[in-house]
Structure formats: structure tokens, C-alpha cells
Amino acid sequence: MLPRLAGRLIGLGALLAAGTAGAVTAPMLVVDVDSGKVIYSQGATDPWYPASITKLMTTYVALDMVRQGRASMDQLLTISEAAAAEPPSKMGFKPGTQLTLDNALKIIMVKSANDVAWAIGENLGGSIDGFAAQMNETAQRLGMRDSRWTNPNGLPDPRQWTSARDMAVLGRALLRDFPENRDLFSISAIQFGRAVMPNHNGLLGRYAGVDGMKTGFICSGGFNVVASANRNGRRILTVVMGQASARERDLKAADLFDYGFGQSGFGWGGQTLNDLPTSSIAAPPDMRPYICDKRRPMPTDADSSAVTAGAAAGGNADNANAQLMAAGAPPSSALAFATMNSAALRNRALPPRAPLQPVLVWTGRDPAESAIAANDDAAPAKPAAPRVKVAKPQKPAPSRSIAATGATVPQPRLLARQKPATPAAAAAFASTGPATAVIAEPKGHKAAVKPAAKPAAKDAKPAAKPAQKAEAKPASKTASKPAVKSARNKDN
Incomplete structure (x- = not known):
């Protein structure tokens, strides 16, 4: 079994109090999408607070209802007072605002808007409790044995948790069951009115082959991501949870992808997601004391842009493995992940982000009808009135002799x-x-x-x-x- 010391949380050690005599590490998992074979696993069945990766579960339930004819992508959802009152990240729509389910799903996948996810739950489930019941029923049907759901947006709730394994099961199900909707998870940005909002996923447009899926952050759960990447027809799914920042989460996921694509099928040990043993930990650890230190500014899931700020260009895990092999060290996965904490690689950076290709979203049924609403209701940026060049007042020309x-x-x-x-x-x-x-x-x-x-x-x-x-x-x-x-x- 791979040493659990490899790949521990950067800067935190990884020993976190979990209410038991033991200790846990930050969950990580790499799996082949087609076969379900596990390429790398660490704490994969440990309970963890999901944060906004919850919205992947919300999206599955919504798409499943559309497939069953119980909902449609062009049906209108109404923002209630309760939805409008949800804390950020949010769109800031006023109560009574309507938008299609199609636009709502695009918004929660890119902007991770809590008010819109809440509206999806209320409108499709009749209530938040009703929608949460559908989430739990669907999770059980898919084989997500470690998950408990209480809300559709992932805001903190001590009763709601999941595991890296369950999120890999969900990611595979989304890609398998709704191939026509895969574009939802790879949108680089959305445009609402004049506001352009980039995807929180810092791997999109930076790591070759990454085409989804969703990030999340709350203080109690740290920075999480479920990401998929495709190279030469082979698709890999990576789950990283409990990281101290968006930057570290993105780099850790990139290293896991490097390792996964570098392995052949013979090195996986034949273990599948269903074969992973049940965790001995009874409840998720609380990461708040480590992630949200009161002496520092509150971190956000939108700081993935910091990946390229002030960091020198460096190698990747492939380069590190090459150096180890040149020195006579065996190219084991334990060594591969140990290099991530080395001083030489601490300041690595992913490449600059590719140019954004925003997808238009709107309120109402027709984009033309929502032009005014986009300017009035958008919270991400205060819309300004159209600029009109007004000439300065001039003194009237004299007409007297x-x-x-x-x-x-x-x-x-x-x-x-x-x-x-x-x-x-x-x-x-x-x-x-x-x-x-x-x-x-x-x-x-x-x-x-x-x-x-x-x-x-x-x-x-x-x-x-x-x-x-x-x-x-x-x-x-x-x-x-x-x-x-x-x-x-x-x-x-």
C-alpha cells in the first residue's frame, strides 16, 4: 500500500483531528473513466465537506429529471426571497427574476452561484428538503455510499458530506449518462450583460486536456476539485480535497494528472472504485482553523488566477520523475508524490490561462428581453448607463453689432x-x-x-x-x- 505520508497537505502536515484516535490525510483519487480502475488513492473514502462540488450532484438530478420528462431545459425557474438571500458566490438576482434551467446550469457550473443553485432546488424539488431527498435517492442509486445531502449549493452544513470516491462515481456518471451535456463542465466563462465571469476551475485553459468539471471551497472543507482530462482518447478523473488554497489545489491536481497519464493499465493493481475499503473515520474533520486563519485575509475559490502570479516557471511531475530515474531512484508513485513537497518545486506555476470564450446567459426566455434586466439585476458588476459623448456647453455666438x-x-x-x-x-x-x-x-x-x-x-x-x-x-x-x-x- 502506498505510504500515506506521500502527498500530504502542503504547509499543514496533514495530521488533522478527526474525533477519533487516528489521523486523516487530505483525500486524493485518480481513476480511469472508462474502466473505473483506480490509478492512485489516498483517503478516498474518508468523509469530507464537499462545498460547491455539491453542484455536480445538483446538476445530475436536474439532467436526470429532464431525461425522465419531469423537467425541461427551457423551463423558467423563479428566484425566491430565500434564494436571493443566499450568501456569495452569487449572481445577485432580485426575487421574482426568472431564467431557464439551461442558463441556470451554466451559471452554477461557471460562477458557482449559490442563489441560482438554491432556485434550481426549490423549483425542481418543490422545496429544498424535497430536492435534497432526490439528491440522496439518486446518490444511492449511483452507488455513492459515503454521501449525505441537505442542500443543492454546498454551503456549510455539518450534516452534509461526501468522499473523494463518491465524487469520482458521480463524475463518471455525469460523463457516461449525459454525453450531450458535457459542454456544461468545460465552459471557460459566461457573459451576463456586460459582465464576463471566468470559471473558478483554474485547470481549464491551463493544463493540456482538462475539460471539466467543478471546484468548491468552504473553510471547513478547504479547496476541493473534481477534474477530468482527455489525452489521446484516454480520459482520467482526478479528485483533490482539503487543500489550503486554490493554487495548491490546482497544482496538486495537475501533478496527479501527470502521474495518471504516465501510468499503464498494468500498474493499477486491478482495484476499482467499488473495491476501495470503507473508511474508519466517523465524521469529516474541520479544516477551518487551518484554512481560514483570522490573521490572514479570507481565501476565496476565485483566486485560481494566483497560479501564475509571482511564481517562476518550473518543471512538472514528469520532469521530477525523469530526474529521479536519472539518479537511479525507482519511478514509484510514492516518490512521484513526494516530489510535490520539495523546495525545488514549491514555486512552480501552471501556464497562463488560454483566452476566455464566454457563453452568453440571460434572464427570461429570450436574450433580447433580458437586456435591461441584465443591467439592473447583475451583482458581479454594477452596470453603467451607455456612454454618450455630450458636448460641453458653449457660450452663444454674439449676434449684436x-x-x-x-x-x-x-x-x-x-x-x-x-x-x-x-x-x-x-x-x-x-x-x-x-x-x-x-x-x-x-x-x-x-x-x-x-x-x-x-x-x-x-x-x-x-x-x-x-x-x-x-x-x-x-x-x-x-x-x-x-x-x-x-x-x-x-x-x-
Whole structure:
């Protein structure tokens, strides 16, 4: 039997009080999906708090009801006051909001929204207790002998627990019984309105071949994941529970995948999920003192992005095994997992995440009808009103004549074309010159003004007759009308 010391919790040792004379380690399991053969097992039947991987059970019950004709993917679910009151992670929908079962399942698989999972339970089961009864009945039928369910979202309840083995049984059943719905577990992100929410699963888009399934976190259970990966037509399911952070959970799962894909069928020992012995532990250990230390910020299941933050690129389990083999060490699974706690590999990082491909979700039946609701009800991001570029208020262009106000009209280009009313006015205009006109030029216009000397010299001869004509026209026709035209051009 593989030493239980191998693969212990990073930083915690793995000795956790469990209410018995013994001690437990963080559960881990690697299984071949098609055959059900166990590739690696550690504490696989020990009871554990599931957190949001509960939503895999919720999804199975919902899809099974659709298959039986008791529900449909396009039926509307209503958010109740109780659902809306569930704590985060949540969408924040208002009571009375409706959405299809199809959209609800996408949301709980990606966003892990507790309010939406609660609504699924209430609407499909008639009540939370009624839905929990269906969860327990389905679990027994599937052979999940270590599980007890009380709610559909996985929020803390001391009566609700499962095991790594049972979650592997459930994962296999989902992939086997609903192949047409496998895309539910591999959505990289959802988009609701303008908000794009990435999947909490930090392995998606980072580890080659990973195509699902679900993560979970509560203080009492630590960071859990049920993940599937496919390489060259061979599918492996990995379950990791009780890790101290999302980063450590993701790295541990990646190492388990590396080990699983590196093994041949002859090294599995012939043990199946049904052959795993029953645990001697009576109740799940409480991880809260280790995971949610009051002296540190509260960890979240959404911090998988920290996988690439501040960590140097490093090797993987395959590289570590290669080094061990070069040194003459046997490539046993115990050594493979022991390397995960070595100082040389502690700062490893998974590759950067592949670009997200968001899937649209909405409230109501039709995405067009939910456009307004998406902006009003979405909690992940406060929607803003559409940006409209509003021009700054401008002072109205002067339309009064120079003679009436004594001010310079801020239209030098037009002013230069006017004929002075009298010889005296011409002389005054010539004395100011183009400099005065340039100062009054509004921002954005070029100061194209003809020299003042020419108009003064050219118009020195006219006397009374031009004066009457100039006083009648320039003040209204020349100074007023072009100013309005200029303001319109700027607004456009």
C-alpha cells in the first residue's frame, strides 16, 4: 500500500483531528473513466465537506429529471426571497427574476452561484428538503455510499458530506449518462450583460486536456476539485480535497494528472472504485482553523488566477520523475508524490490561462428581453448607463453689432470682410489690426484674417452712402447668421 505520508497537505502536515484516535490525510483519487480502475488513492473514502462540488450532484438530478420528462431545459425557474438571500458566490438576482434551467446550469457550473443553485432546488424539488431527498435517492442509486445531502449549493452544513470516491462515481456518471451535456463542465466563462465571469476551475485553459468539471471551497472543507482530462482518447478523473488554497489545489491536481497519464493499465493493481475499503473515520474533520486563519485575509475559490502570479516557471511531475530515474531512484508513485513537497518545486506555476470564450446567459426566455434586466439585476458588476459623448456647453455666438456693444465680434475671418461704416471707423479698425481678431478667435478655428491696412485704404473714399448700407446689413446678416452656422459645425 502506498505510504500515506506521500502527498500530504502542503504547509499543514496533514495530521488533522478527526474525533477519533487516528489521523486523516487530505483525500486524493485518480481513476480511469472508462474502466473505473483506480490509478492512485489516498483517503478516498474518508468523509469530507464537499462545498460547491455539491453542484455536480445538483446538476445530475436536474439532467436526470429532464431525461425522465419531469423537467425541461427551457423551463423558467423563479428566484425566491430565500434564494436571493443566499450568501456569495452569487449572481445577485432580485426575487421574482426568472431564467431557464439551461442558463441556470451554466451559471452554477461557471460562477458557482449559490442563489441560482438554491432556485434550481426549490423549483425542481418543490422545496429544498424535497430536492435534497432526490439528491440522496439518486446518490444511492449511483452507488455513492459515503454521501449525505441537505442542500443543492454546498454551503456549510455539518450534516452534509461526501468522499473523494463518491465524487469520482458521480463524475463518471455525469460523463457516461449525459454525453450531450458535457459542454456544461468545460465552459471557460459566461457573459451576463456586460459582465464576463471566468470559471473558478483554474485547470481549464491551463493544463493540456482538462475539460471539466467543478471546484468548491468552504473553510471547513478547504479547496476541493473534481477534474477530468482527455489525452489521446484516454480520459482520467482526478479528485483533490482539503487543500489550503486554490493554487495548491490546482497544482496538486495537475501533478496527479501527470502521474495518471504516465501510468499503464498494468500498474493499477486491478482495484476499482467499488473495491476501495470503507473508511474508519466517523465524521469529516474541520479544516477551518487551518484554512481560514483570522490573521490572514479570507481565501476565496476565485483566486485560481494566483497560479501564475509571482511564481517562476518550473518543471512538472514528469520532469521530477525523469530526474529521479536519472539518479537511479525507482519511478514509484510514492516518490512521484513526494516530489510535490520539495523546495525545488514549491514555486512552480501552471501556464497562463488560454483566452476566455464566454457563453452568453440571460434572464427570461429570450436574450433580447433580458437586456435591461441584465443591467439592473447583475451583482458581479454594477452596470453603467451607455456612454454618450455630450458636448460641453458653449457660450452663444454674439449676434449684436460692434456699434451696439462696443465689443469685438469673435469671428475675425468674417469680420475682416466687412466694410467699415465710416472713415473714422475704418481708421479705428486699422489701428487695432489683426492681433485683436486673433485674441478673440474661438478655440478650434484658424486665424485667417486679411491685413487690416488694405480694407482701410480701399474704403477711405466712401462717405455717407456706404455708411447707410453698412449699418443695415453687416450687423444682422454678417455677424449673426455665420456665428450660428459655426456653432452647428462644432456640435456635429
